[in-house]
Amino acid sequence: MTSGQQWRVVGAIVAVLGGALWFGSYMLKDELVGVDVGSKAPTFSGATMDRPARSKSLADYKGQVVLLNVWATWCGPCRTEMPSIEALHKTMGPKGLHVVAVSIDDPGKANDIRKFLQDFNLTFEVLHDSTQAIQGAYQTTGVPETFIIAADGTIRKKSIGAADWNSAPNRALIETLLKDADR
Numbered sequence: 074m075t076s077g078q079q080w081r082v083v084g085a086i087v088a089v090l091g092g093a094l095w096f097g098s099y100m101l102k103d104e105l106v107g108v109d110v111g112s113k114a115p116t117f118s119g120a121t122m123d124r125p126a127r128s129k130s131l132a133d134y135k136g137q138v139v140l141l142n143v144w145a146t147w148c149g150p151c152r153t154e155m156p157s158i159e160a161l162h163k164t165m166g167p168k169g170l171h172v173v174a175v176s177i178d179d180p181g182k183a184n185d186i187r188k189f190l191q192d193f194n195l196t197f198e199v200l201h202d203s204t205q206a207i208q209g210a211y212q213t214t215g216v217p218e219t220f221i222i223a224a225d226g227t228i229r230k231k232s233i234g235a236a237d238w239n240s241a242p243n244r245a246l247i248e249t250l251l252k253d254a255d256r
Contacts, residue, residue: 108212110231114141114222115210119175119200122187129200131226134171138250139222140238142174143213146182146189150235151217155193160239161247162197169251172197177205177216221246224254 074082108115120126131139142158144151155174162172174195176186180203190199207213211220214233221230221243229250230243237243 108210108228108231110228112228114139114220114226114228117141117175117202117207117210119202119207120183122183122190122199122201126183126201129173129198131222134173134222135226136224136254137171138169138224138247138254139220140170140172140247141211141220141222142172142217143177143207143211143219144174144217145177146185147178148216152193154217154219154235154238155195157236157238157240159193159195159197161243164239165244165247165251166197168248169254170247173200174198175200175202175207177202177208179203221250223250 114131116131118128118130120128140158140161142154144155158172158174162170166172174197176182176199178186178201182203183201186199186201189195211218217235219230219232219236219238220228223229230246
């Protein structure tokens with residue numbers, strides 16, 4: 074093999090590897106860029122629980138402070154934390170916090186979700202993402218997972234598992250974000 078042929082082979086190998094790298098990064102972009110504190114909140118959508126159901130997305134809360142909770146009716150830790158989310162909603166909702174809980178229950182489970190809301194006397198907004206696309210968009214590892222999203226659309230807190238959302242530290246964080254949103 075001549076020197077020119079060797080360089081063509083090397084060039085072809087580099088081109089193939091470069092193409093594979095580009096294709097892999099394009100196909101895996103969601104997995105390569107993590108959803109964490111400081112990153113932009115990915116979009117999501119879900120159906121409201123009223124009848125007829127309406128579709129809502131992150132864009133509906135643009136410029137607002139949002140507590141986004143990903144949960145399911147069958148999740149024990151979700152049941153544990155829902156009362157604290159409701160208490161937080163009652164104290165901070167009037168100040169501008171928007172609580173949005175997105176259920177990832179399977180299609181056809183809207184009545185189960187409504188019963189859950191009634192059993193727990195939940196008054197904040199609940200959406201149903203029967204496609205469970207929010208899990209991929211937010212790279213969740215299970216339920217519940219909760220994200221505090223600032224008015225500028227960045228994630229300011231991420232919590233995996235049940236938490237006391239009406240605790241003093243969580244209220245203080247939200248108070249700060251609401252003050253920043255008013256400026």
